[in-house]
Amino acid sequence: MNVTLRQLRAFVEVVRCAGFTAAARKLHLTQSATSLLVRELESQLGLPLVDRTTRQIALTDAGREFLDSAERILADVEHAVANTQDLVQKRRGRVTVATTPFLAGNFLPEVIARFQESHPAITVRVADLSTEQIVRVVDSGDADIGFGVFPQMDVALERAVMLRHSLGVMVPSGWPLAQRRRRLNWADLEGQPLIGLATAGGFRSLVDPLLHREGVPRVPRFEVGHMSTAVGMVEAGLGVTVVPAYVGALVRSTRARFRELHEPVVHRHVELVWRAARSLSPGAEAFRACLVERCKQL
Template sequence: MNPTLRQLRAFVALARTGSFTLAAEYLHVTQAALSGLIKELEQTLGIRLVDRSTRKIALTDIGRELYPLFSKTIDDLDGALLDIANHTQLKKGVVRVAAPQLMSCTLLPEIIASYRRAHPDIQVRLVDCAVEQVTGRVLSGEVDLGIGPERDALAQIAATVLFEMPFAVVFPAGHALEQRTRLAWHDLAGYPLISLQGQFTERLLSDMHGALRDVQIDPANEVTFMTTALAMVAAGLGITVCLPYAQPLVRLHQLQMRQLHEPELTRRFFVYRRDNRSLSPAAESFIAFLHQFMLAHDWNVPVPQPRPNETAA
């Protein structure tokens, strides 16, 4: 006893309209085809569901008993299919993204706003956290994807390169470094460096010491967040290094940012997701948008043009 979906739809349409003509029009089939489906259903169940006359139809007692059950089955199925279609066509969905605190207050709001303009029916929920927590939140399933700097490979986490940016130095207006149009890492020696705690600084210092063995650059103060470092720089307590996407905060503090050369050290950022887990169409769409957005922007720090009579120190 296996009624087909077409048979159930035919019975529900007939019960709702009370007419073979109207039910056939609703289902876009001929009356003969509709009548055939009803007969097939009755034969499958082994019982009459509809009493027919020349003017009208009426459900039998068992037909009236089965109608609410079959109707709910069809409605639930149609609702599920519509929900799937809305997700697939990006008319519905939620994307949960974890990102470091600095990126969450500079780069991500602009990206999310741009994405929402293109897909207004998709909700993007941003989880700002410490950089060391990004992959953990992805692994736990708290978020669909995470964005963060390169980290040691983790089991069950897939990583795809999103962008690579050069390091830049940030200092107050009027600082001695402002007189130089091109800054090298060795130019930072002798100035108090405010750096971040954790792997970010550890990897940076390792890169610096590997490339600049004859230059000693040690942090004078280590803080947890770049927002703190920038505030300290604005207060005249030292300089710091960061990546170009921090420019909105640099401008907010009225600080200067210059790209660092010799060597041009960079940092790669990745999109992290759980390995072997399918993402929703909305999450896949947001990842694709992330890559397009980053490719469309130039993240090199502009080199200031010398003012008249200005010479490089």
């Protein structure tokens, strides 16, 4: 059986318009073409749906029973098409972004606020996770995009550099190290109480060799799991912590100061990742564009 939507539409309009002539005008077809579509439908079903007279049409018992199903099918199709158009026009949808707790709390809220101004019907879900978890949920399709630092990945994801910043150090505002100058050398960290991130993260593998080269003890006085926690401890005057420059730009605090680290200058990339074999939804594409624009400003 090969029943088409055109045949269903012709049958429903003939019934609604109580005749082939009026239905043909509404369908922008000739009367003969409209009649042919209904006959083809009856042939496919193997029974008549309408009784034709010279002046009017009347539904058969089978036609009366089939009409409800035909109208429901057409309504479902129209609803599906309308929903798809809403997605294409970015009038509705859902975007899931996986990122680190620091970026989730200090960077994404402003991006989401700007995005919602132009796309109020698109729901944005934020998953604040570790780097390993971000990679996993993006690869599995549970998140549309990931935003963070991914020095090494076991899976193949598309990736694009969003931010490129040098490393620096957050220092309590009242400490002499914060008063000396805008730029510090790695050797200046010798003797300072360090607040380090857990060794499970990739950041320590980048920072520790640099500290070791300058004779700075690599074992921190405090060890924490998230960068936002390390910054909070700096604000409490417990020590200093090495961070990317974007952290210094995003932390608006009078209790801590950011100083760039030189000799050497080391850069760190924040990237956007997504599944290579999966097309982003229109809503996710729109959010990515908004994220790119904000990163350019930062």
